[in-house]
Amino acid sequence: MGLHIRTADRGFSTVAAEVPKPKKRRRRRRKTALPTRAPIIVTPGAADRVKSLLSTKEDAKGIRLGVKKRGCNGLSFTMNYVLDTPEDAKLTKLDEFVTCENGVVVYVDPGAMFNIVGTVMDWEETELSAEFTFNNPNSKGECGCGESFNV
Incomplete structure (x- = not known):
């Protein structure tokens, strides 16, 4: 039988072992880009109305569409002018946007994209009203007056 002596001094090798290099992974590239869906579809009637509204406001370069928590059912659409100012340029920097056939630009707030x-x-x-309407496929329900929706 051999005698095994345990010492408090543990030694480490000063020679580094060769570590195999990791294999390079090939990334598969798509041959064609996937089509992207427009964040919002603006009908010609809505685009014409937005254009007429923008013509009455100086320095307006588009509108910004968003959502806000309000109404009887949770969320409601908001529309604001996008002016040609540094503040609005900074605000719309990350926004998705849609350019309509008549040149109108509709920006979409990133927080509202979902x-x-x-x-x-x-x-x-x-005969009784004139208004923008929104047909939202993500909506799970609307209030009776149509002011708000939930997703």
Whole structure:
């Protein structure tokens, strides 16, 4: 039988072992880009109405669409002018946008993108009202007056 002596001094090798180099992984590249879905679809009627609204406001270069918590059912659409100022340029820097056929630009707030994507924006005029309407495929329900929706 051999005698095994345990010492308090543990030694380490001063010679480094060769470590195999990691294998390079090949990344597969897509041959074609996937089509992207527009964040919002603006009908010609809505684009014409936005253009007429922008013509009355100096330095307006588009509108910004977003959502805000309000109404009876949770969320409501908001629309604001985007002016040609440094503050608005900074605000819309990360926004997605849609350029309509008539040159109107509709910006979409990044915080609202999840709730808005795929929405159709239209302008409807009746004998009693004239308003923008939003057909939102993400909406799970709306309040009776149509002011707000939930997703």
